[in-house]
Amino acid sequence: MIESCSRKRMVIAIAFLIGLSILVLIIENELAPNDTRPHTHTTAHPNMTQKDLCWMREETDNLEECQPCTDLEKKSNSPPICGSASYRQKVKCKDTGIVFKKCDRVVWIEERNFWTFEAVTGAVGLIAGLATVARQKVLDHRILQRIQRQVAAGV
Incomplete structure (x- = not known):
């Protein structure tokens, strides 16, 4: 087992593993997307109105943190954003009122x-x-x- 390895072999193995780890980190950094902005885009859903998309053009105040849509909300499309998203956030648009918007992380x-x-x-x-x-x-x-x-x- 490991007890039978010489000191030289152990040092070479550790150096190889460190080099491999650094190589993986470099490759992962190159392949990762550079866009770190929150993704608040939404795909148009048939039941969504302009009122439901007010958060895209008006100032908003967050009333709730991002929450997952329940199965009932997904099936009934109420709120409409749950028909096209897995997570929703309750916001208050300055002029329109309270609506739900899509969010990416809970x-x-x-x-x-x-x-x-x-x-x-x-x-x-x-x-x-x-x-x-x-x-x-x-x-x-x-x-x-x-x-x-x-x-x-x-x-």
């Missing part, structure tokens, strides 16, 4: 996903650490038994 869902990922990563790390400690104890016990057998044999 902060609380992203936070939940992040903390779920962190918890799973921590659990995997803890389990891996405990497995390493247990394996080390088994190997130490085997070495101790071998030494005891050699001492008992008089070698």
Whole structure:
């Protein structure tokens, strides 16, 4: 296993992995889109009126954070934006009134996903650490038994 690798091989393997990681980061940076603006465009839906699109041409105040559309809202197209989008945000247009607009990210869902990922990563790390400690104890016990057998044999 890894115990049989020489120091030179380990250094070469680590250098290779670091180089590969840097190469992946560079390629990912080149392929990622440069547009970081929020995507508030919408595809026209048959039930949408000019009133529903007032947020595109008027000043708005956000009344709610971005929320996912429920299955009922998607099926009934009420509010109309749920017919063409997965997430909606309640806004108040200056002249028109309260409408819903499309939004691309729900902060609380992203936070939940992040903390779920962190918890799973921590659990995997803890389990891996405990497995390493247990394996080390088994190997130490085997070495101790071998030494005891050699001492008992008089070698």
